[in-house]
Amino acid sequence: MSYNLLEVDALRAGYLPGFDVLRDVSLRVDEHEVVTILGPNGAGKSTLLKAIAGLLRPRAGHVRLQGEEIGGLAPHLLVPRGVVAVPSGRQVFTDQSVEENLLMGAYHYRKDRNRVSRSIGQAFDRFPELNVLKKRPAGNLSGGQQQLLSIARGLMARPKLMLLDEPTLGLSPLAARSIFGLIAELKQEGVTILMVEKLVKPAAKVSDRMIVMELGAVALEGSAASVRNDPAVLSSYLGKVEPGVTPVG
């Protein structure tokens, strides 16, 4: 019997007692797929990623990785299994150098020195601009570079499943474009990605499927192209547009 890489089943989670941000979320991600989660603020997108990555304990439901229950495991147990999250807002370790940030990504196999140095070499081959900056404190990098570093650090952990939380948040259009380029590249290489993104149109280009969340549950799900063109997506952000009216500039 074969399993989906990630299987989320009737997941319920939240921060404050008595209030579930995630009310009932079920979704699947297959191997080598890129899946984007859309939805208005407060729909529970980032919370979902936190719950999968182990930062938040599910209150009910299941999270399974290749059929194995991982719900409730702490991140330090999940990272070695290949579940790696890249938090939103370019959260690099600002006081540490670029190279040290990358080393943190290799933390779970830190004792295998050969593997670490191999990974570092590969990372710098892939991101030559980080190689140039490798001794710089990460706090001195530009926003785009920090986001790149944040993803590169996540890749150091050798993810089976990469969770990206708003990778383009607060980036210039140019920097955002290069992040989408990177995601497309990763997809080619077969990395499985589940990401939250607000820029629907560019995200659709790199995604296989898209999921729209509303009020802590999945509202809509389908192929990237079909969801992108579904008017329900826009109305989930801005309310229903009366039929017959077309957007004006």
Next chain:
Amino acid sequence: MPRNPAPLLLSASVLGATAFMRFHLLADLWGTVLILATVAVALSLLTGLSGQVSLGHAALMGVGAYTSGVLAARSGLPIVLCVVAGVAAAAVAGLLLGAPALRIRGQFLALVTIAGGYIFLRVVSELEGTGGDSGLVDVPSISILGTELIPADYVWVAAAVFCLLLIGADNLKRSRIGRSLAAVKDSEVTAAVSGVGVFGAKLWVFCLSAGMCGLAGAVFAHKEGFLAPPFFDLNLSLALIAACILGGISSPTGSGAAAIMLLAPPLILPFVDRRELLYLGPLALAALFFMPDGIAGVARRKGRNGLGSLQPNWKKTEEKDPAPDAHTPASASGLLTIEGLSKSFGEVRALSEVSLKVTPGEIHALIGPNGSGKTTLVDCVTAVLKPDAGTVGIDGRSLSGLPPHLVAGAGVGRTFQSIHTMPSFSVLELAALGAVRESPASPIACVLRLPSSRAHDRGAQRRAAEALAAVGLEDRSAEGAASLSYGQLRRLDIARALAGEPRFLILDEPAAGRNEQEVKELVQLLRRLAACGVGILLVDHHVELVMSVSDRVTVLDEGRTIATGTPDEVRLNSRVVDAYLGSPDETEQQTR
């Protein structure tokens, strides 16, 4: 509101017991115990009520004792004046210890109090006028009407001081000021936007608590006739803290009672002296884990939550729907104007030159994608954050540069996107916090529970009850504010803001955590408030709510206003669509 019986009961027991303390040794001991218990009450007021941990209360007592003692022994001033000087000196020392609260708080302030206490001890030990390490001898006794008090008489002085200060402290805790201080402890920002001057309140309670220690110390000096520095060292401060924790640090009565019970043994038994922390420490540690509210928490009546300052008035809740004119603001003219507001965090520009106006009776919605600066704008308008540039004004009067509690006083109320839990409060008390600026009773009135204090309480209670009814929480009034669910907490936050009867109300995501029915109730509430002339700035991303209820919508993206207009205009604006979905530019560019 009924008077709280606990401090009266304790006072009566103390006075009763005092009548039996006839033998010299016993009376001497009892007097000292009551003096220490007085300091414990002072500590409970500061640490338990306002949340500022002091590890220097023994030293503050020492300041009062030494000032009064040295003056009496060396200057020959009337002893009453010496005692007054002792109280004043301790209060000033309290101000000095508390003043850093302007810049630092919490653990760092606790550090300052330890260091301050240590400095006091060192200075007293080195000075000659204080008798130095060998101690100050021959402190004269107090004379009343020409008769000099003998040591046994001091039980009555100490008992009187203890009882009066205990009752005063308890009155204060249950007054407007008690609610302000508890709010400062639970969440400074909530206190500030409700109209509490946070720094002033912190400093004031530090000064008051220190003055109480000073009085206790001065009585101690004249009672003992001899003072030595080691008595006032950290050991005593810690023993007092431990006793307060065991008694329930947020209860003056519990703290005082525990101090009486627990601090006597070291005074009688020589082998316990200076080792009291061997039993007090583990007991208090265990209490932190298993009995966080101490003895007072265990003794508290079931169902009594919060500070015990306001009890719901069950008879009066018959009217289902509060009359709409209950919220008629004083004047329905004028505008809330926000002009050119900018704010950066480091290199991130959270707001750039945002301007908007809210007119009375208008519902103005503010929407925008995640991270577009909505909450930053609300924080800048309510002075929780200091904008880099731009102005905020009401009726042409500038609010720029005012601290948050004065902005609240000018009629701007707000709620929070992220809930601050306020475990010290009952639901009713927390709602009443919003009315804290309404005809405020003076501190003295609060301590003495004068009619003006009770009148304030009645007014605040009425407004709080109305506000709770408006958000549908009237039947939860008596519960602890921390026991509510998330959605109820958000409604309670709105009630707190409503109780201030604001002219302009800024609601940060009021719909979060509400189901459909509750959103409908919110819509009705907003409409009713607007009909009364309250100007509402509504930040939310509940689309149905925003689009159905707003008169105007302003859209922020990356800190800039990208559109403003009626809901329909905004919804069809292509810049708005792009802000939410990504711009065509990004779409058309081939990324790979």
Next chain:
Amino acid sequence: MTLVLQALVSGIGTGAVYALIALGISLTWMVTRTLNFAHGDVLMVGVFASFVALAFGASAVAALVVAVAVGALLGLALEKSVFFPLRKRPGSLTWLLGVVLFAAVLRAAGIALFESRSYPPPFNFGTGGIDLPAGAVVPVQYLWIAGIAIAAAVVLDFAMSRTHYGRAVRAIASSRDVAELMGVNTERIMAVTFAIAAAAGTLAGLLIAPVTFVSASLGWVFTLKGFTAAVLGGIGRIRGALLGGILLGIFEQGLAALEASTGAGWLQAGYRDAAVFLLLIAILVIKPSGLSSSRSEEARYAA
């Protein structure tokens, strides 16, 4: 000149010890954002453990190992049994009360068992001196103290900058959640850090014992001096702690030298301590982030 030189050398000696104490305080600050008010009392118990070991006939080295081990275990116990469970409680300062009470119990136990007498140092580095030009004499013990303390501090500094553990600590200091997402077991790192901090503190206590004598009631003074040094250098900065410690040592010894040369009564030992703590308050109020940090960081310290 002679006095200045001597004050400088003894200042660096005691300062290096303060630096080691401050390092522990900074380390636990980095992983928890809290001040360890029990630091000095924990290290004092470690020092007293060396007396017990010596009384049972242990060699000096064995006694040192016992002391450091006891200190480390006590640090671990503090974190596991008091700090960590109370940190999660509502009421923002419950943990502080818990740590303070833990310290108070240790102190009371120390006083009960060892009285508050001063004890002779467990180890001695001899009383000889090395002559310097200009007639100055540098006591050998200060050189030993400074040498060992600085060596220990350098080892710790190296560990912080070059090892996986050190990177994990700095990652937690930057963001606990993100460190967790990188696979760091943050709870374990916190516990280990308390142990390491206590071990370093105990070593510092053993080193300074020959100069100050030790008594059970002095733990708090070490806590306060450690805080002063840490805050002076900017708390949460490893090298800041080193710098702060040395500066504090020189400041103290400088005042002592001034008293010795001028006979000024207001510079007596008691006032000197008062001056140090006045300095602590002043830094906290004027620049809570210490000498070496940017303005944007200050907001953090107000919390």
